[in-house]
Structures are given as C-alpha cells and as structure tokens.
Amino acid sequence: MTASNRVAFVTGAARGLGLAAATRFLADGWRVAMLDILGDTLRAAAKALNRPDAILTLEADVSDPAAVQRAVQQAKDHFGRIDALVNNAGIAIFKPILEVTLEDWQRVMAVNLTGPFLMTQAVAPIMRDQGGGAIVNITSISGLRASTLRVAYGTSKAGLAHLTKQQAAELGEYGIRVNAVAPGPVDTAMALAVHTPEIRADYHDHMPLNRYGLESELANAIFFLSSDQASFVTGQVLCVDGGFDSTGIGLPTLRGERKNS
Incomplete structure (x- = not known):
C-alpha cells in the first residue's frame, strides 16, 4: 500500500x-482519525493542521463502550x-496515596x-479482516518505576504495559x-503544569541525555512502531526517556556538578 491509502486512528489527539x-x-x-473528549480543542487543532481531506475528527470518551464503537465505525465508514x-x-x-479516592482510582483506570x-477490541476486527495492522499503546515510565503521587496513574500504566503483551500474544495470528511506547520526562502541557523546578532537577539527575524529550521525538517512535519498518516487532515496551529507566544514581557526581566540600 502507498502511504496515502493508510489510516491512523489516534486517541487523545x-x-x-x-x-x-x-x-x-x-x-x-x-490519513488520520483524531479522537478526543475535548471536542472544541480537537476541532481547532485539526483546523490548524489544514488537511481537511485527510482528517476526521471524533469527539468521544474512550472509557464509554458505546461511544468507542460509534467512533470506530465512523472512522471505518469514512476511510474504509x-x-x-x-x-x-x-x-x-497526582495525590498522596492516602488522599486518593475510589472515584479518582476508578476514573484513571477507566x-x-x-x-x-x-479501543483495541473495536479496531482489531477491522484490522484482522483487512489482513493486519499495528497498535501502539502509550504507557509511561511511571508504569515501570514507582514514584510518589502516582498510585493510580502508575498502576494504570503498568497494567497497560502488560495489556500490550497480552494483545500482542493473541492478535499476532x-x-x-x-507495542507500547513509554515516555519519560517530556515537555508536554501536563509536565509543564506539574513539574516544579525541583522536580525537573531531580529528573535531570537521573537522565544520561540530561534534558527533557520533545513531543516530536515521541511521535517518531510511535510512527516507527506503526510502520512497516517495525514489521517484526511486537509485544515490546519501548522506553523513549533519555535513558531515565536504565540509569541509577550518581550522574551529577560523574558530571562534576557536585563537588565535595
């Protein structure tokens, strides 16, 4: 197939x-089906891309089974x-563990x-009937390494990493x-909102590349796993994190940033 015939479905777009x-x-x-619960923001973003011939916008909550089925069917009907x-x-x-409510927990998991x-249950039959496809789940370093304030978020992402392997095992036939991409510290709106200068310094202390990532760098990894270049890759969690997950303590000392008095 040519690229112009291919269709990607992106949630949280x-x-x-x-x-x-x-x-x-x-x-x-x-061509891209862009889905988000924030309808006005989604439509404004799609308009700014200036590709009406190649974009379908879909407003839906991914935790709502009926809404997911409708959105996937709309994308299938529109793009084929x-x-x-x-x-x-x-x-x-983000809350201390003893302050997390059941409602907080259930919403994050949902x-x-x-x-x-x-989403996968809805899309996989379409991919099966057309001869195949690729799914990329966005997990997080928080699903691989525990930290404070992330009992619901980190656990949900750890579950998603394992769901990735389960889906790969059964859908491969x-x-x-x-596959999954596990972002490390990235300069997203969420990070800018919750990462104080002190938190950013802590991350830098554990990152060999010594910087936050860019959204475009994560997007390149997602595209690779979706493309034919990754045709023999499945069931994997790719950390795109500047080396954060692989590295222990001691980087500031090695860099000479901290001197013994």
Whole structure:
C-alpha cells in the first residue's frame, strides 16, 4: 500500500503527544482519525493542521463502550480501513496515596487502561479482516518505576504495559502487531503544569541525555512502531526517556556538578 491509502486512528489527539503523533502520520502521507473528549480543542487543532481531506475528527470518551464503537465505525465508514491505532488518551491525578479516592482510582483506570482495551477490541476486527495492522499503546515510565503521587496513574500504566503483551500474544495470528511506547520526562502541557523546578532537577539527575524529550521525538517512535519498518516487532515496551529507566544514581557526581566540600 502507498502511504496515502493508510489510516491512523489516534486517541487523545487534541493536544500534546496525540496531536504530535497525528501530525507525524500526516507528514508521511497517512490519513488520520483524531479522537478526543475535548471536542472544541480537537476541532481547532485539526483546523490548524489544514488537511481537511485527510482528517476526521471524533469527539468521544474512550472509557464509554458505546461511544468507542460509534467512533470506530465512523472512522471505518469514512476511510474504509484502519491501519494503525495509537491508544494515547489518558489522564493523571497526582495525590498522596492516602488522599486518593475510589472515584479518582476508578476514573484513571477507566481512561488509561479500560480505554485502550475498548479501543483495541473495536479496531482489531477491522484490522484482522483487512489482513493486519499495528497498535501502539502509550504507557509511561511511571508504569515501570514507582514514584510518589502516582498510585493510580502508575498502576494504570503498568497494567497497560502488560495489556500490550497480552494483545500482542493473541492478535499476532491476525497480522496485528501490538507495542507500547513509554515516555519519560517530556515537555508536554501536563509536565509543564506539574513539574516544579525541583522536580525537573531531580529528573535531570537521573537522565544520561540530561534534558527533557520533545513531543516530536515521541511521535517518531510511535510512527516507527506503526510502520512497516517495525514489521517484526511486537509485544515490546519501548522506553523513549533519555535513558531515565536504565540509569541509577550518581550522574551529577560523574558530571562534576557536585563537588565535595
């Protein structure tokens, strides 16, 4: 197939990493279904991309089974196929563990874990019937390394990493590859809102590349896993994190940033 015939379905596409991923697919000639619960923001973002011939906007909550089925059917009816699904929609509630309510927990799990389950259940039969496809789940370094204030968020992302492996194990026979991207510290709107200068300094202390990532760098990894260049890659969680997950303590000392008095 030519790139112009291929279709990507990106959730959480109104801003941030989802918008960056949609933009990356469009840049390579793909058509894109962009879904988000923030309808006005989504439509404004799509308008700014100035590709009405290649974009379908869909307003829906990924934790709502009926809404997911309707949105996926709309994308199938509009484009005729779905070649890549990017399960990016997610939320974070940062609170001390003893302050997290059951409602907090259930909402984070519904969006971050149930959402990708529902989306994949809806899209996979389409991919199966057309001969295959690729699914990329957006997990997080918080699902691999525990930290404070993330009991719901981190647990949801850890579950999504394992869901990725389960989906890969069972969907491979249909030619459907399933992988995950685990972003580390990235300059997204969420990070800018919650990462204080002290938190940013702590991250830099554990990152060999010594900087936050860019949304475009994450989008490149998502595109790679969705493309034929990753045709023999499935069931993997790719950390795109500047080396954060791989590295222990001691980097500031090695860099000479801290001197013994």
